[in-house]
Amino acid sequence: MNTPAPRRERLRAATIEEIKETARAQLAEHGLSSISLRGVARAMGLTPSALYRYFDSHDELVRELCADAFSSLADELEASEALTAHEPSGARRWLALARAYRHWALRHQVEYTLLFGPRTLDVDVKSARCGAEMRRALAVLFRCMADQVACGCVDTSHLEAQLQPELREELVAWGQAEGVPISPAALAACLSVWTSLHGALSLELFGHFPPQITDFDDLYDMQMLNVLVRIGYQPSIDIAAVMAPTALPGTDQPPITPEHEGPAPAA
Amino acid sequence: MNTPAPRRERLRAATIEEIKETARAQLAEHGLSSISLRGVARAMGLTPSALYRYFDSHDELVRELCADAFSSLADELEASEALTAHEPSGARRWLALARAYRHWALRHQVEYTLLFGPRTLDVDVKSARCGAEMRRALAVLFRCMADQVACGCVDTSHLEAQLQPELREELVAWGQAEGVPISPAALAACLSVWTSLHGALSLELFGHFPPQITDFDDLYDMQMLNVLVRIGYQPSIDIAAVMAPTALPGTDQPPITPEHEGPAPAA
DNA sequence: CTCGACAGAGAACAATGTTCACGTACGAGA
């Protein structure tokens, strides 16, 4: 009796989920640009037109996948945040977070290009939900930085001095819009960090690094720790000790193979 | 008589150029993913099949465009290098180069996503020429860094200390393959710098920055100077003075509008 | 002047997203 109307709606939700699941499989197999509606329909034993009962268009399906992917990334980051909440070393907390980010990206390569590749469709909007989930993911990164600043680990005074007035104002506006109690300099630091992180991942995932370089793990760790120092991390970092995997829960998983099953972007 | 056979070949070359030109126009107008062979043929008053006399496939046309774009980028960077050869301040030389990079990217947004977006086709190979032109572009960046190290402006000793042995070896191998007389630590510095540069541009161009931020010029300059410091730039940098546009030839052009004509990737 | 290579036309095939008109089965209200 608790499902008076829902009965039908449940089936509908299940179908929607199956469609997205199938689309994700297609995506993982034939790479981006092969999320063909007809392909999905074929794999599900449906007629192409049937899918239009659930998604207004091909683009909307992609948007939905995008939002799911962002949500999954945010979950992963929040999980890492929770796992390392008691870790005293700020550098370690940050490294764990950065690793979690990369870990997700490696397990969801195609989704990553979907999220951070060129904005092919609808440019900015992308179904409010998409933006919301993205901000949720970024918020974890911001909290991490804000904590470091708050506890005195990171000194952003030199960044503060460098800020041009206009940019400073925009950062303030952004902070207010986001509702984060964080100084503009700290926000600039966040952007720097995010920029490096995204640059490293995007070069690695899109295959732009020279073929001789294969030890991306160390390169990534090194860059992520260096950027932390760059934004004003004060304690000296014993690279080897911090990079040692033992004390970083959630990041010493088995070697990452770009298999593409698993729980996937579960809500 | 200097054109015994060439007569025909000249026409052929002209046609090829016209095809690429038309494709570039399509690209600039309807964004990526709309380099349709049929569209190009239509715009040229040709039959689709006629294009196959000049390009084996749609992908090959795109590859050719890619190589041209890389070549154009490399030209721009080399031009900046030449223009600032006599500039004494290393920071200024670097900033000019970074600005030239961004300047090109802003004027060739779609090409940029073609170059640095997800490797959609043929993954790595992409017609030797493509890789060669890319390395030519990167080489300018390397020379800039190598110069700074050579003249003692940049001290990479702390990077050297951080290098894990495996990574160090790979960097050495890469340097040898590239034929650049540059230490592994300096190469790591190059990678860091390139990572930040690419991260910043890719976030900006693909529209991932929050809408409140619009002053990308200052943000970019700031990040590019900071990353220089991070890799070990020793002289103190007077941000305001270095960022002043007057002394940076080739970068104080009129405001950049993403118009998309101009000489384009002339060979 | 003749022949061959090349440029281009035009039809055709497979595959895509999308729409429309048509059935059909399920669940809610009588």
Add this chain to the structure above:
DNA sequence: TCTCGTACGTGAACATTGTTCTCTGTCGAG
């Protein structure tokens, strides 16, 4: 229990894409 509307799904169709044939001119070299 019966009926009816709504949502689901089919099948055919259209426009578009890349790609491959076969055929026909036309230009240049011998």
